[in-house]
Amino acid sequence: MSKLKKFHYAWIILVAVSLIRGIAGPALNGSSGLFLSPVSQELGIGIGQLSIYLSISSITMLFWLPIAGNILNKYSAKTIAIIGILLQGIPFVSLGFMNSVWGWYIMSVPLAMGAVLLVNLLGPVLINRWFVANRGLVMGLMMTITSLLGAVFQPLLSGLIANNGWRFTYVSFGAVSIVCIIILAVIFLKDKPGDKNTHPYGYDTNTKNTDxxxxxxxxxxxxxxxxxxxxxxxxxxxxxxxxxxxxxxxxxxxxxxxxxxxxxxxxxxxxxxxxxxxxxxxxxxxxxxxxxxxxxxxxxxxxxxxxxxxxxxxxxxxxxxxxxxxxxxxxxxxxxxxxxxxxxxxxxxxxxxxxxxxxxxxxxxxxxxxxxxxxxxxxxxxxxxxxxxxxxxxxxxxxxxxxxxxxxxxxxxxxxxxx
Missing domain, CATH: 1.20.1250.20 (MFS general substrate transporter like domains)
Structure with a gap:
């Protein structure tokens, strides 16, 4: 029982944000290259013309980042995660029904907005709140888990596209991602250690703060x-x-x-x-x-x-x-x-x-x-x-x-x- 009492909820937060980041990052956000060739062939357009939507995503991120930082201060982690996956997941699903390159240009904006919340900000922000000690190791673990998930999702998505087509892959994987992230957010995400009546991991109540x-x-x-x-x-x-x-x-x-x-x-x-x-x-x-x-x-x-x-x-x-x-x-x-x-x-x-x-x-x-x-x-x-x-x-x-x-x-x- 004493060992169980020593377990800190911060590690649950780490696993949850790593899984969320892995789904939103390498899977939804990082799979764009896998779709370029089959989509461009079916729509009869060049890869360069289609890939413009990636540039629009980068521009959106540039302007959305400071706004997203303010939003993280106003809403709970659960709410942010749900908003993020709805912004990213619904447009991802909708791409499976698009017949014009303009669909990718338009949907790239909410896709990027959701990715900023889930990939760029949510993990580092919650880790900063929940960990005092070993932050470097924890950040490294989050990135490693994300990379490993990418190694799993990339061949999985490639196989789905090859066997079932890019439209089915957009719709099915996007829908599953929305459900998974909402479940992770609702069940596991907590804003701060006080929500679990504890201190951040590594906090020493018996020691005065050093500089x-x-x-x-x-x-x-x-x-x-x-x-x-x-x-x-x-x-x-x-x-x-x-x-x-x-x-x-x-x-x-x-x-x-x-x-x-x-x-x-x-x-x-x-x-x-x-x-x-x-x-x-x-x-x-x-x-x-x-x-x-x-x-x-x-x-x-x-x-x-x-x-x-x-x-x-x-x-x-x-x-x-x-x-x-x-x-x-x-x-x-x-x-x-x-x-x-x-x-x-x-x-x-x-x-x-x-x-x-x-x-x-x-x-x-x-x-x-x-x-x-x-x-x-x-x-x-x-x-x-x-x-x-x-x-x-x-x-x-x-x-x-x-x-x-x-x-x-x-x-x-x-x-x-x-x-």
Whole structure:
């Protein structure tokens, strides 16, 4: 019985938000590429014309993130999760009945709005409320569970599309996802530890708060108005843009590999190493952030990213180097979902964490909107990714420097009162 009493409900929260994120992320949000070819063939349109809806989604995310951060402060986690899956799930189902590309353009807006709530914000926000200790490990576990669910859902959806068609897959999987997330939200989600008459995991009632612990106190931290006017905020935003700009190069690795002479099979093998690296990296980055501190871990991530890009730059026909580069790219790419919420809490405390984190998160869609097509245009112009790779080295270096400057500036902020 004593062991049972030691079990903390925070772990239920972790499992619930990980499952919700896994369904909403890799399954609903991340399956878009699987539908492009069959949908474009049946509708008689180009993949490029259809994929415009993905750009509309990114633009929607950019404008919706700060609004969503405010909504998270006003409504319960249950309500947010239900709103999120209705925004995302119903349009997903409706795509199975569409006969014009305009359906995807229109539905991309609510799809992105729901994804922001369920994929970008809900998990980090609840983990920040429910965990004081081991936040890095917990964030890493959430990302790993999400990745593993993606490994399950991607072949499942591919099989459904191949055997039953894309329309059936949109409707059936969308409907099942709505039901599953609503059940998880209603039964398991709780807003804060007080709802279960407990303290956050790792809270020590017998120990006075240290300076580090003070930042995690829900009543302490900067207001969003003060945070967004600080140098620390802009430096953290630049870091998010730089690490995302590095991460989205993954969408060009296949083309890069083909350009230097590798077969599609060889590239696929290397990309599987990237997925393994991402799963390993999520856990390692979380553990290191708890043991070594979030700044040391974040700078180490930048260093690994730089090494990956340098290996890409000099890989040439050396396949072992190319494979090493893809593995390291996957490992460091996984840091986005782990370090960004912890850095936000470390810099600005927890007083208005939801609002500030949603604003910091804007760096990711901003980088995706701008840099993914730019990398492609550069390759089209020069027939090589060398300029892109050199740019990524500079971008990561700038991100690392900005992170150091932001950390120093954040220490000047008075977390006791930020009005």
């Amino acid at each position: 580090k612990e003070t930042k995690n106190n829900k009543n302490l931290g900067v207001s969003s108005k003060v945070a967004t006017k600080s140098l620390a905020f802009f430096m953290l935003l630049v870091f998010m843009i730089s690490i995302t700009g590095f991460a989205v190069f993954s969408q060009h690795i296949t083309t890069y590999g083909l350009s230097v002479g590798y077969s599609i099979v060889s590239i696929g093998t290397a990309l599987s190493l990237s997925m393994i690296g991402s799963a390993i990296g999520s856990i390692l980055i979380g553990v290191f952030s708890d043991k070594l501190g979030i700044m040391t871990t974040s700078i180490s991530v930048v260093a690994v990213g730089l090494l990956a890009i340098i290996l890409f730059l000099f890989a040439g026909d050396k396949y072992a180097v190319f494979m090493s580069a893809t593995f390291l790219h996957g490992l460091s790419m996984s840091s986005i979902g782990v370090v960004s919420p912890i850095l936000t809490s470390t810099f600005f405390g927890s007083k208005e964490y939801e609002k500030i984190f949603s604003l910091v998160s804007m760096g990711s869609p901003l980088a995706s909107i701008l840099l993914v097509p730019i990398y492609g245009f550069i390759y089209d112009k020069f027939g090589s990714y060398n300029i892109v790779l050199v740019f990524l080295i500079v971008l990561l270096a700038i991100g690392g420097i900005c992170l150091i400057i932001g950390n120093k500036n954040s220490k000047k902020l008075d977390l006791a009162d930020k009005k």
